[in-house]
Structure formats: C-alpha cells, structure tokens
Amino acid sequence: MYQNILFEVKDKIAYVTINRPEKLNALNFQTMSELRDVFIRIKNDDDIYAVIITGAGEKAFVAGADISELNKLDAVTGREFAERGQEIFNLIENLGKPVIAAVNGYALGGGSELAWACHFRIAAENAVFGQPEIDLGIIPGYGGTQRLTRLAGKTKAMELILTGRRFTAKEAYEMGVVNKVVPLSELMKEAEELAKALASKPQIAVRMAIKAVNMAYETTLTDGLHLEATLFAICCGTEDFKEGTSAFLEKRKPVFKNK
C-alpha cells in the first residue's frame, strides 16, 4: 500500500515504520506524503487507541529530511517545504491519540523533529539525536526551533541548534527530552507495554488530556485554565467518568466503554 512506510494495526495499537533503511529512513517527499496519509487514517479510525512510530533496521530512526531534495530548494519552495512538514508534524501532535516514538538509532534533523512532535519518546541506548541543519546552511524547519526549545528550555535548545552537535540517548534523558532509555533489544517491547497501558485508559479523557497539555504552550495561564475547566467538564459528561469514580468507590476495577 505504501512505498516507504509499513503500517499495521494490532489490538488497538497502530505500528508505523519508516522503511527506507538504505537511506537511513531519510524523509523524502514521498515518505512525508505517506506519513500524512497514514496519520489521517489513524486519526479517523476509532479502533486505534495508540501509535508507535519507529524506523526500519537497527541503525536509524530517521536520519533527517532527504538532503538530495533539500539541495534543490529555493526561497519559495523552501517555505512550502517547511510548512508542509510542519503541517504533518502538527497532525501527529494533535492526533488526539498518544504517539510513541521508539527511537532506534540516528534521529537527526527531521528525525529529531518527528520525535519532538510525538507524545512520548523511548530511546534505545544507541539513539543519537541532533539538529545538524546549521551545517547545511539552514535551520530546523519541521518545528525543531519551537518544540526543542519548549521541551529542553532555551539555553539547551540554543546550544544544540547553533552548534548542530549530536547528543546521545543518555544526554537526551538527562535533558528531560526523552521518557526512557532502554537496550535496543527491548525497545519495541517497552513501547508496546506503554501503548497497551495507554490503550486501556478511558479514551475521551486521554484525548482531553493531550489537548490540554498541548495548549499549555499556546495560551496564557488564564486562557489555559479556562480551557482545562471546559475539557474537565466534557470528561464529567462521559459514561467513563461515572464508571471510573463508581468503580473506585465500589472497590472494583473499572470497565471503560470510551463513551
């Protein structure tokens, strides 16, 4: 169905694998189009509760945007290129379902930016992050200057984006930009356990939580709190809220219907 992406759904979990290992899964135009398509499908599929995205092979998650395509950009097409990529990564960030990046090796440039747009990042010990765009004469264009700054803080983001230096999974963890570091052999198992745990939660509350947390960087505190109260109220109108609270009081396990 796709040329550069593997897509599978199993037990409410979607698995998206970027599959261009001979080019270290670099994101060319075709791959970006396929990513857009697959995430629209996932968004619209009520039977998918969580997503794991990873790269094919053991060497790379995604080694960046495809430099052979970057090389041809000019001031006009460059803007289109960045905006198109931003739209796709915004789609992921606002999917309404948790997306876990299982980072298996190089996550450079657009690869790091893809990971920053996900809701969780589990890194294999061999993961290498970086925003090396500066050495190509550009800056990150798929959200890196904004999301890395929000995740890591301005001091670190400025350093990493201006030097372009790579950083290890361990450093990423110490910086607070990845959730967990695990041996490569355990990466998919860890991601799957997390996805299963997330899939067992009441899905309306999951969606509201993602929306509320995402908005924390978009609004004033007053507006953010207003939105939080509205989303909280929506949760209070669900059957799952009644079930969750009743189950607690009755000392039993809740059975959520995602209604």
Ligand code: COA
């Ligand atoms: N765009 C296009 N092709 C890429 C690529 C990218 N971002 N990253 C890797 N490749 C290709 C290489 O050109 C090579 O193709 P070839 O076999 O046809 O020559 C193949 O993938 C394997 O990469 P190679 O460089 O030989 O592997 P390596 O182990 O020596 O180095 C990296 C791995 C990741 C350090 C190196 O490939 C690299 O620096 N890539 C670019 C990273 C980057 O700057 N990304 C940001 C882009 S905005």
